[in-house]
Amino acid sequence: MTDWGTYLETMRSQAPLVQNITNYVAMNVMANVMLAAGASPAMVHDEAESGEFAAIAQALTVNIGTLSPHWLRGMEAAARATREAGKPWVLDPVAVGATALRRSAGARLLALKPTVIRGNAxxxxxxxxxxxxxxxxxxxxxxxxxxxxxxALALQTGGVVAVTGAQDFVTDGDTAWRIDNGHPLMPRITVMGCSLTGVVGAFLVGQDALPATVAALAYYGLAGERAGAAAQGPGSFQPAFLDALYTLGPDDVTRGVKVTQA
Amino acid sequence: MTDWGTYLETMRSQAPLVQNITNYVAMNVMANVMLAAGASPAMVHDEAESGEFAAIAQALTVNIGTLSPHWLRGMEAAARATREAGKPWVLDPVAVGATALRRSAGARLLALKPTVIRGNAxxxxxxxxxxxxxxxxxxxxxxxxxxxxxxALALQTGGVVAVTGAQDFVTDGDTAWRIDNGHPLMPRITVMGCSLTGVVGAFLVGQDALPATVAALAYYGLAGERAGAAAQGPGSFQPAFLDALYTLGPDDVTRGVKVTQA
Amino acid sequence: MTDWGTYLETMRSQAPLVQNITNYVAMNVMANVMLAAGASPAMVHDEAESGEFAAIAQALTVNIGTLSPHWLRGMEAAARATREAGKPWVLDPVAVGATALRRSAGARLLALKPTVIRGNAxxxxxxxxxxxxxxxxxxxxxxxxxxxxxxALALQTGGVVAVTGAQDFVTDGDTAWRIDNGHPLMPRITVMGCSLTGVVGAFLVGQDALPATVAALAYYGLAGERAGAAAQGPGSFQPAFLDALYTLGPDDVTRGVKVTQA
Structure with missing residues (x-):
């Protein structure tokens, strides 16, 4: 039986430097989520330095939430550099079907074979x-x-795909897992998914992508359960959630996960 | 006598998708405010997709807080598409008198006849x-x-103008209302006005602009009163405010509004 | 013996308008920190208006956290205008050694002789x-x-340099001070340093740069001590910190500072 808490323990022992190119809505919360979890986030996006910074960072996450053609170039430069260096990267394809720009960005980034794709259904x-x-x-x-x-996407990219929602589904195209941790208040708070993408990126450093992603999702959902139990609404949920990410230990994760093989 | 709570009820029953082109300071809080109120916010700004996305959204809000010429083009494209589709849009003219760029942006956006203008005096x-x-x-x-x-502005645009402050004033150039809901801590927290603009946008979908704006302002101020009563300062005010937006119901609004015809 | 609280008192009596060109991660928190402290922040960055706005503002802060070549032009225009008008400005050289773009930006902004540089070691x-x-x-x-x-940097620029960390060190190249206020949770929350830069900018208006910077750091660290004592983790720290910035008075600062001449 997998000891899921060890993935959190390993991540924290490394405090990995993770480069994030994310949307304007998520930037602050994502950085706080990653710091509370034990990682070291850096937001570096412009094509004038995003590829160069990728050489320093240990992982990359890319989120197309508030997309523009200029930022897309920075994303591609960073993803290419990360991939060429053999380091993991995560794609968060926010609202990818909504416009021509997003569909094009999705296709271009998909071609750079993300280690993990995390999105909603x-x-x-x-x-x-x-x-x-x-x-x-x-x-x-x-x-x-x-x-x-x-x-199908996992087989196409050779990576892992995580579909998150009330129940999460994670697969590498061969094996699949379902995670039931979480709380109903989470969809009423913005950038909860975007911030999770950063936690997944931190868990990937030096760990197998499939179980590391499952462990990251379970840990995140467990923190949501703790926060939800203490909250009076989506406002008080947020500080309680960061506190839970910070105080939850590997043993709490091992005991609290609701993970089943699909 | 107007039952002001029904405007909140109608908004929530629709959970309208509202496109917001706002400033970097406001993005996260505005999204959380709108989610807590019961709307579905989307931040899509670049001219490469802002007009296309406006065809999907049910309303638009435009805020010139951290303005640049590039963003202004995205704002105009979205406002034009929204107006041509007969859908409502709200203009938030942050610091519009401060620089030549802002005065020019104000004039260009005014020409696109916002359904509602919400600003300070x-x-x-x-x-x-x-x-x-x-x-x-x-x-x-x-x-x-x-x-x-x-x-004068309302007559010029054919829309509604809401001046917010300790007491709010809302007019279509013919009728006018004053709203006394609110709390003295609100000006000590950033983007409270910007976020209110998003709530106004959500209330406009399928509802008459004048009373919907009055109801939105009263509901928002009432949430501020609740949060202010529970807060020790501007920090604890913020989670309490989101909780209040989330938990206040139509009946609370109907009972709690302080609205008088001017 | 210096009455450090008077620097807070003077700042609050002026409620200075401070222009900030900062990173996307910091914008909202920095604005709230400055409002809670008693200043009036304005985020105006684009080169189309940043120099013009600098003529209105009483001080400027520049932070290169989420840098791009376009924003760098806006920073230089604002710093030049501020300097030419004889008003103070603060440089926050985030991760300045990490990439060629940052090293170049650091050198260009240093040449505009910031009144205060605030960075980590x-x-x-x-x-x-x-x-x-x-x-x-x-x-x-x-x-x-x-x-x-x-x-060396202070002598080169003719300004003040503040190195912040567990213990802060502030010097004008001649005299130096050490500040021991603060709390161990502060590095686990993002943009605490970026936001401090804004507070320093507000304290500089009409006050001597060296003692004003020392007083700003002590006040900020003292607020951190209060918040840390009340917090369960980095989430609950944040509202408590804003509340402490808001409620701390000049007398609290005078009594609570841990400042020694080096």
Whole structure:
């Protein structure tokens, strides 16, 4: 039986420097989430330095939330440099089906073979070329409806795909896991998914992508459960969530995960 | 007698997708405010996709807080597409009198006839072409001093103008309302006005602009009263405010509004 | 003996309008920190208006956290205008040693002779041309190791250099001070240093740069001590910190500072 808490322990012992090119909405919360978890985030996006910085960082995350053609060039430079250096990177394809710019960005970044793709069901469906219902950042499709698309994407990229929602689904195209940790308040707070992408990036450093992603999602959902139990609403949830990410230890994760092989 | 709570109820039943082109300072808080209120915010700004996305969204808000010429092009494309589609949009003319770029942006966006303009007294005075004292984001003029300018602007655009401050003033150039909800801590927290603009945008979907704006302001101020009563300062105010936006129901609004016809 | 609280009192009595060109991660928190302290922040960055706005503002802060060539032009225009008008400005050289773009930006901004430079030890070492260990936003060198570099930089610019960490070191190249206020949780929260830069900028208006900077750091660290005593982790620290900045008075500062001449 997997001791899921060891993935958190290993991540913390490394305090990995993770470069994040994310959207303007997520920047602050993502950095705080990663610091609370025990990683060292750095937000470096411009094409004038994003590839150069990727040589220093131990992992990369790319999120297309508030996209522009200029930022897309910085994302591609960083992803290319990270991939060429044999380091892991995570793609977060926010609202990838909504506009031509996003569909094009999704295809270009997919070609750089992300180690992990983390998105909601509508985003994973759109990225896989299927019809998706979601228009904004919120999913309008069920996670179950995106399982086949997730497997197909994983086989196409040779990486891992994580579809997150009330129940998460994580697969490398061969094996798959379901994670039931989480709290109903989480969709009522912005950038919870974007910030999770950073935690996944930190867990990937020096660890196998599939179980590391599962462990990251379970740890994150468990922190959400703790925060949700203490919160009066989405406002008080947020400080409680950062406190939980900070205080949860490997043993708490091992005991608290709700993970099953699919 | 108007049942003001029904405007909140209708907004929540629709959970409208609202596109927001706002400043970097406001992005995260505005998204959380709108999610807590019950709307679905999407931050999509670049001219490469802002007009295309406007076809999907049900309303638009535009805020010139951290302006640049590039973003202004994205704002105009989105406002034009929203207006052509007959959907509502809100203009938030942050510090519009402070620089030539802002005065020009104000004039260009005004020509696209916003459904609602929401600003502080100094901004409404500057937008109307009057001398205004405010230089930064904070108002240096009283709401009362901006009432004539608000009426003139409303007649010029054919829309609604909301001047917010200790007492709010809302008019379509014909009828006018005053709203006394709110709390003295609110000006000590950044982007409270910017985030309110998003809530106004959500209330406009499928509802009459004048009463919907009044109801949005009263609901927002009422949440501020609740948060202020629980807060020890501007830090603890913020989570309490999101919790209040989330937990306040239509009946609370109907009972708690302090609205009078001017 | 210096009455350090008077620097806070003078700052609050002026509520100075401070222009900040900072990174995307810091914008919201920095604005809230400055409002809670009693200043009036304005975020205006684009070269199309940054120099023009500098004529209105009473001080400027520049932070290169999420740098791009375009923003660098806006920073230089604002710093030049501020300097020519004889008003104070603060440089925050985030991760200045990490990439060629940052090294170039550091050199260009240094040539505009900032009134105060505030950075961590690795950043001050890199800016002074020494070998530094830090790669991201976190310092990997001790404050003590950067004291000589700080003095050299102060003599080079004719300004003040503040190296912040567990113990802060502030010098004008002649006299030096050490500040021991602060809390161990502070490095686990993002943009605490960036936001401090804004507070320093507000304290500089109409006050001597060296003691005003020492007073700003002591006040900020004291607020951190209060918040840390009340917090369960980095999440609950944040609202408590803003509340402490807001409620601490000049007398609290005078009594609570831990300042010694070096």
């Amino acid at each position: 509508s985003e994973v469906l759109a990225l896989a070329g299927a019809d998706a219902a979601g228009k904004g950042a919120d999913a309008a499709d069920s996670v179950a409806a995106a399982e086949d698309a997730a497997c | 100094s901004e409404v005075l500057a937008l109307a072409g009057a001398d205004a004292a405010g230089k930064g984001a904070d108002a240096a003029d009283s709401v009362a001093a901006a009432e004539d300018a608000a009426c | 690795s950043e001050v070492l890199a800016l002074a041309g020494a070998d530094a260990a830090g790669k991201g936003a976190d310092a990997a060198d001790s404050v003590a190791a950067a004291e000589d570099a700080a003095c």
